[in-house]
Amino acid sequence: MxxxxxxxxxxxxxxxxxxxxxxxxxxxxxxxxxxxxxxxxxxxxxxxxxxxxxxxxxxxxxxxxxxxxxxxxxxxxxxxxxxxxxxxxxxxxxxxxxxGAGWPTAEGSDVIFVAGGLGLAPLRPAIRRALARRSDYGRVAILFGTRHPAEMLYRQELEQWRQRLDVDVSVTVDHADALWHGNVGVVPALIARTVFDPKNAVALVCGPEVMMRFTVSALREAGVPDGRVYLSMERNMKCAAGLCGHCQFGPEFLCMTGPVMPFDRIASLFATREI
Ligand SMILES: Cc1cc2nc3c(=O)[nH]c(=O)nc-3n(C[C@H](O)[C@H](O)[C@H](O)COP(=O)(O)OP(=O)(O)OC[C@H]3O[C@@H](n4cnc5c(N)ncnc54)[C@H](O)[C@@H]3O)c2cc1C
Missing domain, CATH: 2.40.30.10 (Translation factors)
Known part of the structure; x- marks a missing residue:
């Protein structure tokens, strides 16, 4: 800061x-x-x-x-x-x-954005940055899950991203309606269907904590090292200046060292309930 x-x-x-x-x-x-x-x-x-x-x-x-x-x-x-x-x-x-700490730039890597619901909001500036400098990256994939087609955040911008030939955009919904012809199911399930080089990929993940847990498991299964997976950890933040301790997560004050954290740094805490 x-x-x-x-x-x-x-x-x-x-x-x-x-x-x-x-x-x-x-x-x-x-x-x-x-x-x-x-x-x-x-x-x-x-x-x-x-x-x-x-x-x-x-x-x-x-x-x-x-x-x-x-x-x-x-x-x-x-x-x-x-x-x-x-x-x-x-x-x-x-x-x-x-x-707080932001997303890594991840230049030179394949980059996989994984968002659940409102989790697309903090990822959007990083997605825009990657698409503006597209040649600095390998493959780029945007995986987005939302509850219902009617609850699709940034619908128009998603459509613009989808129309580009140099980005793989996959959207899934928990509950489809009669007009929906896309994926149905949870967003981590999209990872196995996405083409990327796991050893040279960086994953940026934001969404409800349960979604992030399953996403981390799916990325591990795909072979992405923990140190190349970044999560945005939202905790109750009050002062945002590392003073009050409301956002404490083990030894971390997430307002300062987070909210974006490399998974290898928080893996043991992430496995602990109610922390
Ligand atoms: C780093 C960080 C970034 C954030 N970014 C955003 C953002 O971009 N947009 C945004 O809208 N919020 C964001 N939040 C959440 C936001 O800070 C508040 O926690 C949230 O808006 C609720 O505040 P409130 O005072 O209105 O409700 P509260 O009085 O705190 O909560 C009212 C009720 O809503 C529930 N609730 C609290 N948060 C959520 C939630 N996120 N989803 C569903 N239910 C919830 C509570 O459990 C409670 O039952 C972020 C939080 C952090 C720590």
């Missing part, structure tokens, strides 16, 4: 520049700083967003806006996320960050 810790605790004022309705319970907010430029960030990092009068939560950076603002995709699940998701254009929010 670049900034001194006391500065890291003071929210900067941002305005909502635009609200994109993704799904009935999910929006992407374009947040623009009131003064000065947007600080630099690395795909996989997060900001602490403060809904004034309600509270503050960690939200992954899901993209940038022509160098000026941050994109954040928020699902309404509780008080703070609902307050953020219902902000109107022009509303003010507090923003601290960016925080």
């Amino acid at each position: 670049d900034m001194p810790r006391h500065n890291a605790l003071v929210p900067a004022p941002y305005r909502v520049g635009e609200v994109y309705r993704e799904l009935p319970d999910t929006v992407t907010l374009r947040l623009v700083p009131e003064s000065g430029g947007r600080p630099p960030y690395t795909p996989g990092q997060f900001n602490m967003l403060y809904a004034f009068g309600t509270g503050e939560i960690a939200i992954s950076i899901s993209g940038e806006d022509e160098g000026e603002g941050f994109l954040h995709t928020v699902r309404e699940v509780g008080a703070v996320s609902t307050a953020l998701a219902r902000l109107a254009v022009g509303a003010r929010v507090g923003l601290r960050g960016p925080f």
